[in-house]
Amino acid sequence: MEDISTMDKFIKALREAQYCIVFTGAGVSTLSGIQDFRGEKGLYKKVDADKIFDLSYFHQDPSYYYRNSKDFIYDLEEKEPNIIHQEIARLEKIGIVKAVITQNIDLLHQKAGSVKVIAVHGSPEVHKCLECGRNFTFREISRVVQRDELPTCDSCGGIIKPEITFFGEMLPAGALEQAIAESSRADLMVVLGSSLVVQPAASFPLYTLENGGQMIIVNNMATPLDSRAFLRCQDLYTLFAYTREHI
Numbered sequence: 481m482e483d484i485s486t487m488d489k490f491i492k493a494l495r496e497a498q499y500c501i502v503f504t505g506a507g508v509s510t511l512s513g514i515q516d517f518r519g520e521k522g523l524y525k526k527v528d529a530d531k532i533f534d535l536s537y538f539h540q541d542p543s544y545y546y547r548n549s550k551d552f553i554y555d556l557e558e559k560e561p562n563i564i565h566q567e568i569a570r571l572e573k574i575g576i577v578k579a580v581i582t583q584n585i586d587l588l589h590q591k592a593g594s595v596k597v598i599a600v601h602g603s604p605e606v607h608k609c610l611e612c613g614r615n616f617t618f619r620e621i622s623r624v625v626q627r628d629e630l631p632t633c634d635s636c637g638g639i640i641k642p643e644i645t646f647f648g649e650m651l652p653a654g655a656l657e658q659a660i661a662e663s664s665r666a667d668l669m670v671v672l673g674s675s676l677v678v679q680p681a682a683s684f685p686l687y688t689l690e691n692g693g694q695m696i697i698v699n700n701m702a703t704p705l706d707s708r709a710f711l712r713c714q715d716l717y718t719l720f721a722y723t724r725e726h727i
């Protein structure tokens with residue numbers, strides 16, 4: 481729970497911000513039934529984290545990724561945005577939030593109606609054949625994965641990879657540049673549901689701080705940047721239920 485004065489400070493900071501950027505991690509999606517990778521019941525407790533998103537392992541055996549992501553990526557059409565996604569989208573619509581930078585690959589910000597979403601770890605929206613470069617939609621691929629089959633390219637038989645950033649891959653350059661530019665410009669950076677440990681994404685708030693902006697962190701676990709936040713909250717749900725009533 482948050483106390484009222486903390487929540488009022490949050491509202492005031494949002495209202496006064498000239499250029500507010502939101503940075504989101506897995507914590508904003510757990511209410512939608514998306515598994516958090518690193519949390520207590522995290523996905524990484526069930527599957528081998530060194531393998532599922534590892535690029536060289538994917539080349540060796542793409543079926544490991546597809547088999548294990550069937551029930552947390554290729555079932556995303558059944559998942560719905562929650563109050564936090566909805567509030568972020570609404571705050572963008574009324575001009576308070578200027579962009580969302582997300583580490584998440586679940587497409588729920590877009591589904592909630594956020595327009596400017598910078599997906600710094602890529603997204604499964606597009607899949608690409610590693611041989612001929614042909615693109616496939618999420619829907620085309622999820623249909624195959626849900627049948628427990630391995631998707632391969634219709635044109636050349638090549639392996640198809642989602643445009644999610646795997647370990648061993650560079651972050652998408654365009655998204656990275658945009659995220660740095662938006663973070664640097666922000667006078668208010670609101671970090672939501674990220675433990676700020678995965679680099680370089682976790683360093684985006686530093687661009688805000690270095691350019692004289694302020695930072696708010698809302699997360700149920702400690703983060704390495706807690707001491708630099710001017711407001712530190714724990715409970716996303718309570719906070720955004722309050723925001724919905726007061727902005």
Ligand code: ZN
Nearest residue numbers: 609612633636
């Ligand atoms: Zn191909």
